[in-house]
Amino acid sequence: MKTYFDCMPCFIRQALDAARMVTDDEQIHEQVLREVLRLASNMDMRQSPPLMGQQIHHLIRKLTGVHDPYLEMKDRFNKLALEMYPELKERVETSIDPFETAVRLAIAGNIIDLGVKTELAESEIEKTIAQSLTDPLDTEAMKEFRNATTQAKDILYIGDNAGEIVFDRLLIEQLPCENITFVVKTGPIINDATMEDAQIVGLTDIVNVIDNGSDAPGTILESCSQDFRRRFNEADLVIAKGQGNYETLSNVNKNIFFLLKAKCPVLAEHLGCEIGTVVLRRQSNIYLEGVKNENKGIFGKV
Amino acid sequence: MKTYFDCMPCFIRQALDAARMVTDDEQIHEQVLREVLRLASNMDMRQSPPLMGQQIHHLIRKLTGVHDPYLEMKDRFNKLALEMYPELKERVETSIDPFETAVRLAIAGNIIDLGVKTELAESEIEKTIAQSLTDPLDTEAMKEFRNATTQAKDILYIGDNAGEIVFDRLLIEQLPCENITFVVKTGPIINDATMEDAQIVGLTDIVNVIDNGSDAPGTILESCSQDFRRRFNEADLVIAKGQGNYETLSNVNKNIFFLLKAKCPVLAEHLGCEIGTVVLRRQSNIYLEGVKNENKGIFGKV
Numbered sequence: 030m031k032t033y034f035d036c037m038p039c040f041i042r043q044a045l046d047a048a049r050m051v052t053d054d055e056q057i058h059e060q061v062l063r064e065v066l067r068l069a070s071n072m073d074m075r076q077s078p079p080l081m082g083q084q085i086h087h088l089i090r091k092l093t094g095v096h097d098p099y100l101e102m103k104d105r106f107n108k109l110a111l112e113m114y115p116e117l118k119e120r121v122e123t124s125i126d127p128f129e130t131a132v133r134l135a136i137a138g139n140i141i142d143l144g145v146k147t148e149l150a151e152s153e154i155e156k157t158i159a160q161s162l163t164d165p166l167d168t169e170a171m172k173e174f175r176n177a178t179t180q181a182k183d184i185l186y187i188g189d190n191a192g193e194i195v196f197d198r199l200l201i202e203q204l205p206c207e208n209i210t211f212v213v214k215t216g217p218i219i220n221d222a223t224m225e226d227a228q229i230v231g232l233t234d235i236v237n238v239i240d241n242g243s244d245a246p247g248t249i250l251e252s253c254s255q256d257f258r259r260r261f262n263e264a265d266l267v268i269a270k271g272q273g274n275y276e277t278l279s280n281v282n283k284n285i286f287f288l289l290k291a292k293c294p295v296l297a298e299h300l301g302c303e304i305g306t307v308v309l310r311r312q313s314n315i316y317l318e319g320v321k322n323e324n325k326g327i328f329g330k331v
Numbered sequence: 332m333k334t335y336f337d338c339m340p341c342f343i344r345q346a347l348d349a350a351r352m353v354t355d356d357e358q359i360h361e362q363v364l365r366e367v368l369r370l371a372s373n374m375d376m377r378q379s380p381p382l383m384g385q386q387i388h389h390l391i392r393k394l395t396g397v398h399d400p401y402l403e404m405k406d407r408f409n410k411l412a413l414e415m416y417p418e419l420k421e422r423v424e425t426s427i428d429p430f431e432t433a434v435r436l437a438i439a440g441n442i443i444d445l446g447v448k449t450e451l452a453e454s455e456i457e458k459t460i461a462q463s464l465t466d467p468l469d470t471e472a473m474k475e476f477r478n479a480t481t482q483a484k485d486i487l488y489i490g491d492n493a494g495e496i497v498f499d500r501l502l503i504e505q506l507p508c509e510n511i512t513f514v515v516k517t518g519p520i521i522n523d524a525t526m527e528d529a530q531i532v533g534l535t536d537i538v539n540v541i542d543n544g545s546d547a548p549g550t551i552l553e554s555c556s557q558d559f560r561r562r563f564n565e566a567d568l569v570i571a572k573g574q575g576n577y578e579t580l581s582n583v584n585k586n587i588f589f590l591l592k593a594k595c596p597v598l599a600e601h602l603g604c605e606i607g608t609v610v611l612r613r614q615s616n617i618y619l620e621g622v623k624n625e626n627k628g629i630f631g632k633v
Contacts, residue, residue, distance in 0.1 A: 055336075067369070070368035
C-alpha cells in the first residue's frame with residue numbers, strides 16, 4: 030500500500046505524540062516536528078506508511094538517546110495479556126468453534142497498537158475483545174482461512190505488537206500445522222514485539238521464533254534479512270497481523286491472510302470497511318493468480 | 332498568540348482539504364501538500380497561525396490560478412444569512428435583553444468559518460444559533476462589554492467571514508455609539524468577508540466600512556495598511572470577531588473585546604474553555620494596564 034496524502038497530517042501528529050511520550054523537552058518536540066515535516070515534504074509516496082513510521086522513531090531515538098522508549102508499555106501489555114490468557118484460553122476451548130474464536134481473539138489483540146495512538150486503556154482492550162467475538166466477520170474468508178491452515182505444510186506467522194502476541198498464541202495453539210514459524214522485529218520500534226517479548230509470553234516454547242532483520246513497524250521486504258526473505262518465500266501460507274504488515278505486504282505476490290483491526294481512516298478506506306472493523310482478508314486474487322502461475326516468491330530465486 | 336506544535340498537523344490537513352475543494356487535480360494536491368510541509372518545517376513559531384493560513388491559500392491560488400475559490404460559498408452564506416436576518420432581527424427586538432441577544436447571535440455567526448473545515452451544513456448554523464442563545468456566557472465580560480459600548484466614542488468592529496457579517500449587523504444595530512467603522516479584508520482569503528460582501532449584506536448602508544490592506548485570515552497588524560493601523564490606534568474600543576482575529580490580536584495592547592466560537596482544540600486551550608464554547612473575552616488585563624498608562628497604541632505614534 031502506498032502512502033496517501035491523508036497519511037501526512039497523521040504522521041505529523043503521531044511524531045508529536047511519540048516525542049511527547051518519550052520526553053518533556055519541548056526543544057526536542059520541535060526538532061522532531063521540523064525534521065518530520067521536512068522528511069514528509071520529500072517523501073516518496075510510493076513507499077508504504079511504515080517507512081515514515083520507522084524514520085520518525087529513529088529520529089526520536091537519535092534526539093533523545095532513549096533506545097526503547099516503549100519498553101515499559103510493552104512489559105505492561107505483555108503482563109496484562111498474560112493475565113487474561115487463562116480465561117481467554119478457556120473461552121476458546123469451550124466455544125462451539127474454537128478455531129473461529131481464536132481467530133477473533135487474535136484480531137482483537139491487534140488493538141494493542143501504540144503507533145496509531147500512544148495511549149490505550151485496559152477497558153478498551155476488554156471492550157474490543159467483546160466486540161470482536163460478536164462483530165460480523167467475512168464468512169467466505171473464514172472458510173478459506175480454515176482450509177488454508179488445514180492444508181498448509183509451512184506457516185509463517187508474522188506478529189505485530191507486544192501484548193498482542195499473547196492473543197496470537199491462542200490462535201497458534203489452534204493451528205493444525207506442525208511447522209509454524211513466528212516472526213518478530215529485530216530491534217525495538219514503537220511497541221512492536223521483539224524476541225524478548227516472544228520469550229516473556231512463552232511463544233518461544235511452542236513455536237520456532239525468528240526475527241526479520243528489520244525494525245520497521247511492518248514488513249518492508251527489501252530491508253529484511255536474506256534469511257527472513259528465504260523463510261518468507263518457502264512458507265506456503267503467511268499469516269500477517271496488524272496494520273503495518275498489511276500496509277507493507279498488501280501488494281506482495283504471496284498466499285497471505287491478513288488479520289487486523291482497522292484503526293485508521295486511510296487503511297479502512299483501502300480495505301473498503303469502517304474504522305473498528307474486525308478484518309480477516311485473503312491477499313487479493315490478482316496476486317494469488319500470480320502465485321498460481323509462477324510460485325517463485327516476490328524476489329524470485331533467493 | 333503564537334503557533335503551537337499542535338497547529339502543524341492541522342495546517343497540513345487544512346491545506347489538503349482546501350486544495351481538494353479548489354481542484355480535483357491530484358498533482359496540485361501533492362504540490363500543495365509538499366510545499367506546505369516545507370513551509371511548516373521552517374516556520375517561525377512565534378508568528379500567529381493565520382500567517383500560515385495566508386501562505387497556504389496564496390500557494391493554492393498560485394498553483395490553481397483560481398483567484399477566489401470560496402466565492403460561491405461566500406455568496407451562498409451571505410444569501411442564507413440574509414434570508415435568516417428578518418427573523419433574527421425580530422428575535423433581537425422582542426427579547427428581554429436585545430443587546431445580549433445580539434451579542435449571542437453575532438458569536439453564533441462565527442460558525443460560518445471555512446478555515447477550520449471546508450464544509451458547513453445549514454442545519455449546523457441553526458443548531459449553533461439555538462445553542463448560542465442559551466449556552467452560558469461570561470456575565471462579567473458581558474457587563475464590561477455593555478459598559479464599554481455605552482462609553483465608546485469610536486468603535487472599530489473587525490469582521491470575520493462572509494455570511495457571519497449579517498449576524499454582526501444585528502449587533503451593530505444595537506450599539507449606542509454613532510461612530511462605528513467596520514473592517515473587511517482587502518482581498519479574498521478563505522471565506523473572509525471583503526468589501527463586496529459588506530455591500531451585498533448592506534453593511535455599507537449603515538456604517539463606514541474600510542478594508543485593512545491585507546488578505547491574511549486575521550489581523551496581522553504589521554502587514555495591514557498604515558491607514559488601517561491609524562484607525563486601529565484611534566479607536567477607543569475594538570470589537571474583534573472570530574478565531575483569526577483572536578489569534579493575531581490577543582497580545583496587542585489595546586481595549587479589545589473578542590467575540591467568537593471556539594472551534595479548534597489549541598485555541599480552546601489558549602482561552603481555557605471547551606471546543607464549541609460561546610466566547611466573549613476582554614483583552615487580558617496585562618495589556619489593558621499598558622493601555623491605561625500610555626494610550627499610544629501598539630505602534631506608538633503613527
